[in-house]
Structures are given as C-alpha cells and as structure tokens.
Amino acid sequence: MRKKTLSLIATFTLVTASSVFAQAKKEVPDQKVTAAPAKAAEPEPEEKKWFEAVDFSGFVDVYYMYNNNPLQGNAIDGTHAFETSNKNFGVNAAALAIQKTAEKGSPWGFRVDFQNGQNNAYQEAPYTTSNQVYNYNMLKQAYVSMYFPVLKGMTLDIGKMATHIGYEVLESMNNPNYTIGAIFQNTIPFIHTGARLTTQFTDKWAGTFYLYNSGGGTGYTSPTAGNLTSTTTNSFFESSNEHKAVGTQLKGTLIEDKLSLTWNTLYSSDGFASGYTGVVDPSQMLIANYLETGSVNGAGTVLPTGQRMKYNKDYWFMNHAILSITPTDRIQIDLDYTWSEKSGAMANANLAQQQYNSANVYTAETVLGGQVNTSHNKSSYQSYGVFSKFKITETWGVNVRIEYLNDKANNGQLNTFSILHGPNASSGDPTYTGVNGGNGYLGAYQQQINTALAEAIKAANPILAGLTDNQILAAIDPKNYKNYSGAAANYGQYRTFTVTPVWNFTENLLIKLDMRRDWATGYQFIDIHGDKRKDQLGLTLGIVAKF
Numbered sequence: 001m002r003k004k005t006l007s008l009i010a011t012f013t014l015v016t017a018s019s020v021f022a023q024a025k026k027e028v029p030d031q032k033v034t035a036a037p038a039k040a041a042e043p044e045p046e047e048k049k050w051f052e053a054v055d056f057s058g059f060v061d062v063y064y065m066y067n068n069n070p071l072q073g074n075a076i077d078g079t080h081a082f083e084t085s086n087k088n089f090g091v092n093a094a095a096l097a098i099q100k101t102a103e104k105g106s107p108w109g110f111r112v113d114f115q116n117g118q119n120n121a122y123q124e125a126p127y128t129t130s131n132q133v134y135n136y137n138m139l140k141q142a143y144v145s146m147y148f149p150v151l152k153g154m155t156l157d158i159g160k161m162a163t164h165i166g167y168e169v170l171e172s173m174n175n176p177n178y179t180i181g182a183i184f185q186n187t188i189p190f191i192h193t194g195a196r197l198t199t200q201f202t203d204k205w206a207g208t209f210y211l212y213n214s215g216g217g218t219g220y221t222s223p224t225a226g227n228l229t230s231t232t233t234n235s236f237f238e239s240s241n242e243h244k245a246v247g248t249q250l251k252g253t254l255i256e257d258k259l260s261l262t263w264n265t266l267y268s269s270d271g272f273a274s275g276y277t278g279v280v281d282p283s284q285m286l287i288a289n290y291l292e293t294g295s296v297n298g299a300g301t302v303l304p305t306g307q308r309m310k311y312n313k314d315y316w317f318m319n320h321a322i323l324s325i326t327p328t329d330r331i332q333i334d335l336d337y338t339w340s341e342k343s344g345a346m347a348n349a350n351l352a353q354q355q356y357n358s359a360n361v362y363t364a365e366t367v368l369g370g371q372v373n374t375s376h377n378k379s380s381y382q383s384y385g386v387f388s389k390f391k392i393t394e395t396w397g398v399n400v401r402i403e404y405l406n407d408k409a410n411n412g413q414l415n416t417f418s419i420l421h422g423p424n425a426s427s428g429d430p431t432y433t434g435v436n437g438g439n440g441y442l443g444a445y446q447q448q449i450n451t452a453l454a455e456a457i458k459a460a461n462p463i464l465a466g467l468t469d470n471q472i473l474a475a476i477d478p479k480n481y482k483n484y485s486g487a488a489a490n491y492g493q494y495r496t497f498t499v500t501p502v503w504n505f506t507e508n509l510l511i512k513l514d515m516r517r518d519w520a521t522g523y524q525f526i527d528i529h530g531d532k533r534k535d536q537l538g539l540t541l542g543i544v545a546k547f
Contacts (some may be wrong), residue, residue, distance in 0.1 A: 007051065012381065014263070014447035016460030017052045018203045021490060024313050031138065031344070032146065041380075043060060047255070048106075050106065053100050053198050054099070054100045054352060055095045055098075055100070056096070056097070056098055056099055056261070057099070057546070058094075058547055059093070059095055059171070059173060059546040060171055061091070061092040061173065061542065061544045062089065062091055062092060062542055062544075063089070063090055063541060063542040064088070064089065064090075064102060064540070064541045065077070065080070065085065065086055065088070065090070065538065065540045065541075066086070066087055066094070066363075066538060066539050067079060067080075067086050067087075067537075067538035068087065068527050068528050068537045068538060069525060069527060069528065070085075070528060070530060072086055072087045072088075072175040073088075077231070079518060079536060079538075080179055080180065080185070080540075081119075081180035081184065081185035081340065082118070082119030082122055082123075082172075082179075083119070083540055084122065085118060085471065087177070090118050091118060091421055092116065092118055092119050092172065092216065092542070093114075093115050093116070093117035093118075094116055094117055094433075095114065095115040095140070095171075096113070096115075096340060097112070097113045097114075097141075097283065098111070098112050099108075100145075102146055102147035102155055104146035104153070105148060105328060106147075107146060107148070108147070109144070109146075109147070110142075110144045110145060110541070111141060112139070113140040113141040114139065114140070114144045114476075115139075119372050120137050120140075121137070123137075123140065123170060123190045123191055124190065124191055124218045124219050125136060125216065125217060125219025126219060126220070126222070127219070128471075130220070131220055133223045133228075134223075134236065136236055136502060140160075140170070140191065141161050141162060141191075143157045144157070144158055144361070144442050151201055152199075152201065152203065153199075154198065154203060155197070155198045156193065156196070156197050156198075157193065157196050157198075158194075158195045159193070160192070160193045160218065161194075162190070162191055162192075162263055163189050163190055163191060164185070164210060164266075165188050165247070165264050165318055165320050165338075166184050166188040166320065167183070167322055167336040167385060168183075168184040170190060170191075173510055173544040173546055174546060176387050176388070176389050176399035176400075176500065177399055177500045177512065177516075178514045178541075178542035179514045179542075181385065181401055181496055181498070182403050182405055182415065182494050182495075182518070183336070183338065183385050186405065186414040186415055186494070187338060187340065187381065187383055187405070188318075188338075189206070189214075189216055189217030189313055191218045192210075192213065192218060192522045193208070193238060193366070194211050194212035194213055194244070194245070196208055196209065197209045198212045204250050204252050204256075205250070205253070206250075206252065207217075207248070207249065207250050207251070208248065208249040209246075209248055210245075210248065210249070211245070211246060211247075212245040212247065212266075213242060213245070213270070214239040214245055215266055215267070215270060215316050216238070216268070216270070216316075218236070218238055219236075219237060219238060220235055220236055220237070221233070221236075221237060222232075230460025231352065233492070239270035240270065241401050243268075243269050244270065245266060245267065245268035245270055246267050246268075247263065247265060247266040247273075248263075249263070249264050249265075250262070250263045251263075255516075256325070258325070258326055259323070260322065260323075260324055261321070261324075261354060262322040262324075263319075263320070263321045264319075264320040265317075265319055265320070266317070266318040267316070267317045267318075268315065268316045268338075268346075269314050269315045272534075276387055278322045278541055280476065283367065286363070286367050287361035288362075296364035297364055297365065301308045303377070314343060314344035314346045314524035315343050315344070316340070316341075316343075317343075317344045318338065320336075320337070320338045320339075320340075321336075321337050322334055322335070323335045326418055329437065329505060330390065330391040330392075331388075331389070331390055332388070332389045333386065333387075334385075334386070334387040335386060336383075336384070336385035336386070336387060337382070337383070337384060339380070339381075339382050340380060341378060341379070341380040342379045342380070343376065343377070343378045343397070347377045347411070348379035348410055348411040348412050349377040372400055379409065379410045379411045380409045381406060381410075383403070383404065383406065384402070384403070384404045384406070385401070385402065385404075386400075386402040387399070387400075387401050388400045389466050394504070395503065395504050395505075396501070396503055396504075397502040397504075399494065399499075399500045399502055399512075400499055400500070401498040403491065403494075403498070404494075405494040405495070407492040407494075408492070408493065412492070413492025413493075414494065414546035415492060415494040415520060415524075418445065420493075448453070450469075450480075450481075451469050453469075453473075453476075454469035454473050455469065457472050457476075458472060476511045478523075479532050481531060482522065489493050491521045491522040492517075492520060493520055495517070495518070496518050498515065498519065500512050500514050500515070508545060508546055508547055509543070509544070509546075510544045510546065511540065511542070511543050512542045512544075513540070514540040514541075515537075515540075516537070516538050516540065517541055519534055519535035519536070522534070
C-alpha cells in the first residue's frame with residue numbers, strides 16, 4: 001500500500017511539472033517567425049548653410065614709440081615702416097576680416113580684409129601719406145577661392161592678397177617683434193593683385209604658384225588734379241606693361257616638429273615704374289637719329305618704330321628661404337635669407353658708376369662702344385635675418401631679431417627710409433626738418449663759422465678754389481658735412497637688433513615692447529640733441545586686441 005501511495009505521488013509530480021514547463025515554453029515567442037520591432041531611423045544631418053561657415057576676425061593695434069631722434073609732432077619717422085609717429089601714441093591699424101574657406105565639402109570661398117590706420121599709407125607704393133586719399137587703400141585683401149579635389153587638395157585664389165615673399169607679415173601680432181624689420185621694409189613688396197594656386201602634395205609638403213600683375217606690388221599715382229580727374233588712366237596701377245610677375249613657394253617639414261623649410265621665388269619684368277616700355281634697340285635708334293639729323297653723331301629725338309619691347313634683359317629676380325629650427329617646445333629659431341638681382345632697366349639707376357651711357361645718347365660713338373645697352377647693368381643685394389622665440393611661461397616670452405642688409409653691390413643703399421643721408425643744409429634752420437638731404441640741424445651761428453673756415457682754407461690754397469664750401473667741410477668734418485646719400489656714396493649695410501618681451505595678457509590681448517637698435521655705415525642718424533650718430537636707439541610699446 002505504501003508503495004502504491006509513493007508511486008501515485010511521483011506520477012502526479014511529474015505530470016504537474018510537465019504542464020508547468022509546457023506553459024512556460026509557450027510564453028517565449030518564436031524568433032524565426034516573429035520579427036523584432038523596427039529601430040527608429042535617425043534623422044539625416046541638416047546641411048550647413050554657407051553663411052554659417054563664414055568666419056569673422058579682426059584686431060585693434062595701438063602703440064607708443066620713442067626713437068632717439070629729433071622727429072616729433074606730425075613729422076614722419078621713416079626709420080620704421082608702419083610706426084612712423086615718433087614720441088606719440090598712434091593707431092597702427094584697426095582691421096576686420098571676413099572669410100569663408102574653400103574646402104572639399106563646400107568648394108568655394110572668399111576673404112576680404114578691411115583696414116584703416118596709420119600704417120595703411122605705407123603698405124602700397126609710393127608709400128606716402130597721399131595714399132590715404134584712395135578708398136581702395138583701405139581694402140588690404142580681397143580675393144575669391146575655389147577648391148579642387150586634386151592630390152591632398154588644391155586651392156585657387158584670385159584677387160588682392162599679401163605677398164608670399166619675406167619672413168615677416170603685415171600684421172604686427174603675427175610677427176615675433178612688434179615693429180617691422182629693415183628687411184621687410186626695404187627689400188620686399190607688401191601687397192599684390194593676381195592669382196595663386198596652392199597644392200597640398202602630401203601631409204608634409206605643399207607648393208604654390210603665383211601670377212601677379214607686378215613684382216613691385218600694388219600702388220597709386222600721385223593725387224594731382226590731373227590724375228584725380230582723369231578719364232583715361234586709373235589712379236591705381238601696378239605694371240606698366242602686359243608682363244606678369246611669376247612666383248613660387250615650396251613649404252614642408254624635414255623633421256617632424258623639429259625642422260621645416262620654406263623657399264620662395266619671384267621673377268618680374270613688368271617695369272613697376274610708370275611709363276616703362278622696355279629697352280630700345282640701339283641700332284634702330286641710331287638709324288632713326290640719322291634720318292632725323294643726317295648725322296650718325298646727332299642726338300635725335302625720334303624713337304624707332306621697330307621692335308622695342310625687349311624685356312628678357314630687364315628683370316627683378318628674388319630668392320628667399322626660411323629654415324625653421326625647433327629644438328624644444330619652448331624655443332624656435334628661424335634663419336631668413338634673401339638674394340635679389342635686378343638687371344637692365346630694372347637695375348638700380350647708376351649707369352655712370354658702371355661706366356655706361358647714363359643719358360642713353362644714341363650716337364655712333366656710344367653704340368659702337370657698347371655704352372647704350374643697359375642689359376649688362378646689374379644690381380644685387382642679400383639680406384640675413386635671425387628670428388628667435390623663447391617661451392618662458394604660457395603667458396610670458398622673449399623674442400629676438402637680428403638683421404643685416406648687404407647692399408654693397410646694389411649701386412646704392414637699400415635703406416631709403418633713413419632719416420639722414422645728405423649733408424647739412426645751408427639754410428641756417430637750427431631745427432631738424434626731417435627731409436633727406438636737407439637736415440638743417442646745425443645752428444646758423446655754427447654754419448657761419450664753418451663756412452668762414454672753408455673760405456679761409458680755399459683762400460690759403462688756391463688749388464682748392466674750384467671746390468665748394470661743403471666739399472671742403474666734408475673733408476675736414478665728415479661727421480657733419482659728408483653726403484651719405486646717392487648711388488655713388490653707397491653707404492648702406494643697414495643692421496638692426498631688437499629684443500622684445502612678450503606678455504599674453506589674455507587670450508585676446510597681446511602686449512609687446514620692442515627695444516631696438518639700428519645702425520649703418522657712416523653717420524646716418526641724428527640723436528635728440530641734434531648730433532649725428534652711427535646708430536639709433538628706440539622703444540616701441542605695442543598693444544593688440546584680437547578676436
């Protein structure tokens with residue numbers, strides 16, 4: 001009986017368990033038959049509007065400058081490129097840039113830089129305050145851009161743009177020092193109109209081809225009544241003929257984060273000076289003169305009508321290289337070198353020094369003597385710069401600049417903006433006027449004494465009677481009377497040394513203090529007391545707010 005009871009209990013338990021498990025199995029849906037609920041589709045990303053890709057940036061650049069020379073008030077201190085108001089506060093520049101970058105996703109773009117300030121007048125030829133009458137001068141850059149999917153990317157820019165030649169740039173905040181150096185000021189054009197095609201070959205190397213209207217850069221005519229009202233010529237000009245300036249740039253990394261190279265070239269035969277029309281064929285000119293005067297030695301005025309547009313001998317060729325060395329993340333040293341040669345009519349106009357026919361008189365004597373062809377007339381110069389940046393903390397740093405202009409073979413000094421070149425003026429004006437070649441810093445009494453001394457020397461030495469008083473005084477007192485201007489003198493070899501503490505006050509406010517010394521061959525400077533010096537010392541405090 002007991003066994004039957006246990007058997008019934010076991011049977012009942014098995015049946016009950018079987019029923020329970022069977023019900024549980026039915027609750028699980030058949031994965032092969034019943035599909036999972038569909039996942040909600042993600043909304044497609046909304047296409048970015050073109051105006052949302054436009055970037056706005058700009059800056060306000062102010063300064064105070066003190067150079068140890070007599071210039072003050074509204075006198076132009078030409079020893080600096082853009083900061084020309086000595087012993088004064090000044091607004092160097094205020095600028096607004098609007099840019100849309102051309103890229104793969106949106107292959108068109110543009111950039112326009114609106115700028116005004118004291119330095120506007122000196123960014124374009126003739127580098128005088130008269131440039132301020134032209135509104136176009138306030139448009140520093142304006143170009144359109146197109147992107148092409150070639151290699152790692154190719155971009156074409158067409159319009160008005162800053163030059164690619166030179167280490168320094170137009171904006172002080174983007175240079176190691178605040179003031180523009182002597183190399184950028186005296187040897188390199190600032191702005192061009194033309195086109196550039198940039199190709200990114202690899203992740204480390206890129207190349208650019210440039211086609212400018214002129215190697216000399218943008219410029220304006222003098223604002224005379226005739227020029228301002230002319231209906232036949234533009235006040236804005238660059239080239240005097242159809243020849244374009246051709247430039248290149250190769251830029252890349254030699255050692256990752258340690259060593260990089262930039263190599264620039266620019267070749268032009270456009271004759272930047274207004275009215276340049278090429279070299280005249282000497283033989284045709286001689287025939288034209290003969291037909292006019294009936295003599296092979298007559299200096300006629302008829303120009304030949306044959307070929308005269310010979311530009312291959314007239315050129316300006318610039319080579320420029322930057323080697324950037326970064327030994328640590330706090331030190332960067334950039335070595336800058338420029339070599340430039342001008343030939344023919346583009347060369348520095350000092351034909352007499354090289355014994356050529358400076359007046360271009362086309363006679364049998366000059367033609368047969370080979371003196372009228374300027375194609376062999378060449379001038380050249382080199383410049384050397386060292387730009388060093390030392391990062392002390394995230395906020396503080398010190399930058400150092402050293403420059404040298406080697407213009408011994410240039411047939412004249414490059415530092416055309418020096419405040420003193422010529423001898424003392426004989427006007428008797430005891431104040432310094434700031435005009436090259438007419439310094440007038442010696443008092444009238446001292447000039448009278450010096451003139452009497454020169455007359456006495458000539459009276460005692462009849463052989464010197466043909467010399468002027470200034471020639472006599474230049475021999476006995478070269479410091480005050482020697483003429484350091486002109487190609488024949490060629491007193492150049494300009495040098496600068498600048499130390500600049502840098503304070504990043506905030507991310508958007510930059511403060512620089514330039515402590516600068518300029519010097520050159522001979523006495524080309526005047527100190528605050530009116531004494532001629534071989535150097536000039538100066539301080540410039542620059543403050544730039546940027547956004």
